[in-house]
Amino acid sequence: MQEILAFILYFISFVPSLTQNPSHAARARRQHTGRMNILIAGLKRLLANIIRIGIVSDVDLANGLCRVKMGNLKTDWLNWLTLRAGRVRFWSAPSLGEQVMVISIGGVQRGGDWTEGVK
Structure with a gap:
């Protein structure tokens, strides 16, 4: 912004x-x-750059983070979307090689972006 x-x-x-x-x-x-x-x-x-498609290259299960490769660009560690994030939490970690959508608020490709599975 x-x-x-x-x-x-x-x-x-x-x-x-x-x-x-x-x-x-x-x-x-x-x-x-x-x-x-x-x-x-x-x-x-x-x-x-607001919405881009990439492939999960690294997953850090302990911290709930992943890295995504989009062409020549490899993102910083990103949070992935969860279904529930309040007192009751439910999430499923992305798999290595999974195709995901990366959402970058304002179109700036930095950390703090979110991912969601595509296929």
């Missing part, structure tokens, strides 16, 4: 003023268009 806000603030800081010289405004529009393309590319990257 912080990356999205940073992109928006970056974008707003380059909006051309209405009182600028016309030639300056044209140059500002060109610069603005280039920066807007960077903003859109960054947002597309974040959206593409």
Whole structure:
């Protein structure tokens, strides 16, 4: 979420003023268009990373964590989703080689993401 806000603030800081010289405004529009393309590319990257599919590569049963390989990327240790997490707990650990879905809040691939079996 912080990356999205940073992109928006970056974008707003380059909006051309209405009182600028016309030639300056044209140059500002060109610069603005280039920066807007960077903003859109960054947002597309974040959206593409919200949900990804990977294969479980490591499981730590003692701590309830696993690592997932997605192409060349291997995640940090992740928690997996549970059916119940209150006083009554019920969970089933993922298996090595199991295909899972990794959910990354805000699209940032870091620890603290969740996994759920796909197949």
